[in-house]
Amino acid sequence: MPAAGTAQAAARADFKRPRRWGEEGIRGLLLLCALVSVLTTLGIIVTLSTETFGFLRQVPATEFLFGTRWSPLLAPRSYGVLPLVGGTFMIVLGSALIAIPVGLGSAIYLSEYASDRVRRVIKPVLEILAGIPTVVYGYFALTSVTPLLKLIIPDTQIFNAASAAIVVGIMILPLVASLCDDALAAVPRSLREAGHALGATRLEVSTQIVVPGALSGILAAFVLAASRAFGETMAVTLAAGATPNLTWNPLESIQTMTAYIVQVSLGDTPAGGIEYQTIFAVGALLFAITLAMNVLSHRIMKRYREVYE
Amino acid sequence: MSDAAWPGLPSLARRHRRAALARRGFALLTWLGVALLAVLLLRVGRQGFAWLDWGFLTSFPSRFPAQAGVLSALAGTLWLIGLTALFSVPIGIAAAIYLEEFSRPGRLRSAIEVNIANLAGVPSIVYGLLGLAFFVRGLNLGRSVLAGALTMSLLILPTIIIAAREALKAVPQSLRQGAMALGATRWQAVRHHALPSALPGILTGIILSLSRAIGEAAPLIMIGALTYIAFTPDGPLDDFTALPIQIYNWASRPQKDFHGLAAAGILVLLAVLLLMNAAAVAIRYRSQRKS
Numbered sequence: 311m312p313a314a315g316t317a318q319a320a321a322r323a324d325f326k327r328p329r330r331w332g333e334e335g336i337r338g339l340l341l342l343c344a345l346v347s348v349l350t351t352l353g354i355i356v357t358l359s360t361e362t363f364g365f366l367r368q369v370p371a372t373e374f375l376f377g378t379r380w381s382p383l384l385a386p387r388s389y390g391v392l393p394l395v396g397g398t399f400m401i402v403l404g405s406a407l408i409a410i411p412v413g414l415g416s417a418i419y420l421s422e423y424a425s426d427r428v429r430r431v432i433k434p435v436l437e438i439l440a441g442i443p444t445v446v447y448g449y450f451a452l453t454s455v456t457p458l459l460k461l462i463i464p465d466t467q468i469f470n471a472a473s474a475a476i477v478v479g480i481m482i483l484p485l486v487a488s489l490c491d492d493a494l495a496a497v498p499r500s501l502r503e504a505g506h507a508l509g510a511t512r513l514e515v516s517t518q519i520v521v522p523g524a525l526s527g528i529l530a531a532f533v534l535a536a537s538r539a540f541g542e543t544m545a546v547t548l549a550a551g552a553t554p555n556l557t558w559n560p561l562e563s564i565q566t567m568t569a570y571i572v573q574v575s576l577g578d579t580p581a582g583g584i585e586y587q588t589i590f591a592v593g594a595l596l597f598a599i600t601l602a603m604n605v606l607s608h609r610i611m612k613r614y615r616e617v618y619e
Numbered sequence: 620m621s622d623a624a625w626p627g628l629p630s631l632a633r634r635h636r637r638a639a640l641a642r643r644g645f646a647l648l649t650w651l652g653v654a655l656l657a658v659l660l661l662r663v664g665r666q667g668f669a670w671l672d673w674g675f676l677t678s679f680p681s682r683f684p685a686q687a688g689v690l691s692a693l694a695g696t697l698w699l700i701g702l703t704a705l706f707s708v709p710i711g712i713a714a715a716i717y718l719e720e721f722s723r724p725g726r727l728r729s730a731i732e733v734n735i736a737n738l739a740g741v742p743s744i745v746y747g748l749l750g751l752a753f754f755v756r757g758l759n760l761g762r763s764v765l766a767g768a769l770t771m772s773l774l775i776l777p778t779i780i781i782a783a784r785e786a787l788k789a790v791p792q793s794l795r796q797g798a799m800a801l802g803a804t805r806w807q808a809v810r811h812h813a814l815p816s817a818l819p820g821i822l823t824g825i826i827l828s829l830s831r832a833i834g835e836a837a838p839l840i841m842i843g844a845l846t847y848i849a850f851t852p853d854g855p856l857d858d859f860t861a862l863p864i865q866i867y868n869w870a871s872r873p874q875k876d877f878h879g880l881a882a883a884g885i886l887v888l889l890a891v892l893l894l895m896n897a898a899a900v901a902i903r904y905r906s907q908r909k910s
Contacts, residue, residue: 336806337721343713344722347735347780350773354745357752415648423642424649435653441827441892443834445863446663446885449870453878454662480655487652511638534740541742543837544863548870568744568837575751575841593748597741604740 358597361590368584374591380554380565382588383574393554394592397471397564401546404475404560405482405539410532412479413486414521420487421494422516433488440484448548451477456549465561469551472560477545482535489534493527494520530610537603541596543568567596663889667882675883679849680865684876689884692865694851695764695844696833696891699861702768703775703832708825710772711779715821718780719787720795720809739777746774747841755842762843765855770838775828782824786817819906826899830892836863862888 366374369389377390416436420429456473459466466472497520505515521528551563552573565573571589629637670684678688722728750770760766790813798808839861848860862884869881 330804333804333806337717340713340717340721343710344717344731344780346710346773347714347738347776348731350738350749350776351734353753354741354749357749358745361752412648412651415645416652419645419649423645432649432653435656439652439656441830441834441896442659443836443863443888443892445834445836445867445870446659446888449866449878449881449885450659450662452870453666453882454658480659483652511634513638513641514634516641537740541744543742543744544867548867568742571744571748572837572840575747575843590748590752593745597745600740600742600745601737604737608736 354597358590358594361587362594365584365587365591368587378556380570382585389588391567391592391595393556394565394567394570395595396556397550397554398540398566398568400471400558400560400564401475401478401542401550401566402536402539404472405479406532406536408476408479409483409486409535409539413483413531413535414490414528416483416487417490417494418516418521420491422512422520436484436487439480440488442481444481444542444544445548447477447481448474448545451545451549459561463561467551467561467563469549469553469563470561471550471564474546474548474550475560477549478539478542481542481545482538485538486531486535489531490524490528493524493531496527497523526610526613530607533603533607533610537600537607540603541568541600542566543572547572567592571596663882663885666879667884667886670879670883671886675880676887680860680868684874684880687869687880689862689865689887691848691851692860692862692884693887695848695859695861698764698852698855698859699767699771699839700829700833702764702855703771704825704829706768707772707776707779707828711776711825711828712783712821714776714780715783715787716809716814719784720805720813735777735780739781742837743774743835744837744841746770747838749773750838750842760856762858763856764852764859766842767839767844767859767861768855770842771832771835774835774838775832778828778831779825782828783817783821786820786824787813789820790816819902822902823899826895826902830895833891833895834863834888836861836867839864840867862891 374389374391376392377388378392379388379390380393381388416432420432424432451473455476456466456468456470459470459473501519501523502515505519506512510518546566547569550566550569552565552569553563554565554570555562557564570592574585574589628634674686675688676693677690678686679691680689681687718728718731722731747770750766750773754760754766754769755762758766760769794812794816795805795808798812799805803811844858844860844864848858850857852859866881866884866888869877869884872878
């Protein structure tokens with residue numbers, strides 16, 4: 311019915327507010343500011359991919375991704391990124407080994423056991439721990455953790471993965487604790503009360519009702535914290551060393567992906583050379599892995615929101 | 620009740636013992652975090668305090684530990700944060716206002732939202748790579764404070780936007796509706812009503828984001844700020860160094876004296892962060908008392 315359609319449109323036009331150009335201009339300006347973030351993402355992707363493609367023209371992708379020797383600065387040159395990836399994974403695993411039990415334990419304590427008074431002390435402490443710059447953790451690893459490790463195991467090298475993993479673990483601990491705390495707090499009270507009514511002890515309620523009920527939130531927290539450990543730079547650069555080394559021994563010096571990028575940019579590398587391109591190739595890999603982990607974490611989180619809302 | 624009632628379930632006494640033990644275990648893990656913080660601060664304090672004096676604050680870095688100081692690093696950090704705030708604060712608030720007050724639900728908004736959430740998780744060193752390729756080389760800004768501040772602005776923009784959105788979200792809808800019922804345009808309602816009442820929350824978020832930027836070293840190293848600088852920047856295009864970089868520089872040297880300097884530098888850095896956090900707490904406290 312075209313006639314009725316136009317009549318309706320005409321009626322709507324009568325009620326339409328006058329267009330305010332100032333208002334529209336402000337709206338456009340605000341949108342522009344919001345689009346800066348989109349431009350940033352585009353900028354990151356374009357920058358990383360151009361240099362990475364330049365790199366891959368000289369080094370085949372299979373050699374880069376699966377090669378087991380990384381020596382881009384010294385002859386004989388070799389561009390296998392696995393030692394850097396292995397070193398990074400060692401830090402992530404080691405730090406998770408510390409942050410996950412301690413973080414989850416603190417979260418259970420804070421949400422299920424602690425009084426308000428204790429929470430008021432612990433919460434700010436966790437916030438302070440989260441706010442300490444990473445270079446400070448690096449210093450702490452180098453001057454306190456490594457000497458301690460050497461005291462226990464004399465074979466420990468001055469730069470070693472264990473020391474860096476320990477401080478990165480301390481660093482991501484507040485993140486794990488506060489995200490898990492949020493996840494546990496989202497479990498409805500009635501579930502706990504039902505457990506207590508059936509005669510369960512507080513431990514049984516915590517571990518068999520509350521933690522399973524918040525599992526997806528807890529998993530999302532773990533993944534997010536792991537991604538943070540993955541991209542951590544200063545602490546591992548200071549404490550873990552600069553030797554690309556495919557090893558399982560955490561007491562040896564290694565190099566992470568981030569530490570390699572820092573090492574190259576400390577020197578004066580001319581733009582356009584293959585050394586310059588390697589840091590973008592490694593950066594692109596780092597970006598892809600952390601992005602995948604963050605997306606995974608958001609996915610898990612989204613699923614869990616649906617359960618209780 | 621006999622234990623046999625539930626085969627496989629331990630006796631009640633045992634279950635209670637286990638619960639009590641677990642309670643202590645969880646508490647222990649929690650206080651471990653507090654203890655770690657205490658140890659860290661004590662160690663740094665003990666190692667750095669001896670090096671901390673007026674000369675340390677007013678001298679340039681030097682090969683001789685006894686004469687070295689953080690003046691250029693402190694000045695560089697202040698320049699960096701000032702410029703970073705200049706870029707990131709208006710853009711961040713504007714983006715938050717757009718998303719919270721002007722945008723309609725739809726593809727564009729959810730694309731921007733997903734994008735911001737993902738950007739918040741990008742490692743800081745990747746921003747450094749962007750800054751190196753785009754600001755330092757592309758725009759030819761060199762290793763200047765300006766290049767550093769632009770990189771840092773992009774880094775903290777997602778956190779500023781997220782914090783500002785939260786603050787705007789907390790302002791009751793009735794305030795905007797009241798203004799608009801009296802004939803205000805959407806922008807007038809935001810400008811005169813929503814924004815002023817969200818301001819304390821926004822300021823707190825900004826301060827916390829900026830303190831993150833103060834502690835970041837990785838992106839600055841990427842854009843090449845790790846050089847020997849014995850002057851304070853005079854303009855945005857000057858070379859610079861910053862506190863975390865100076866600390867990294869000293870900590871990475873093998874000599875013990877330089878470690879002491881690094882610890883003293885950390886104390887200065889923590890003092891700056893403490894001041895900023897105190898400001899954030901004060902703002903939060905004042906706004907809570909008013910409402």
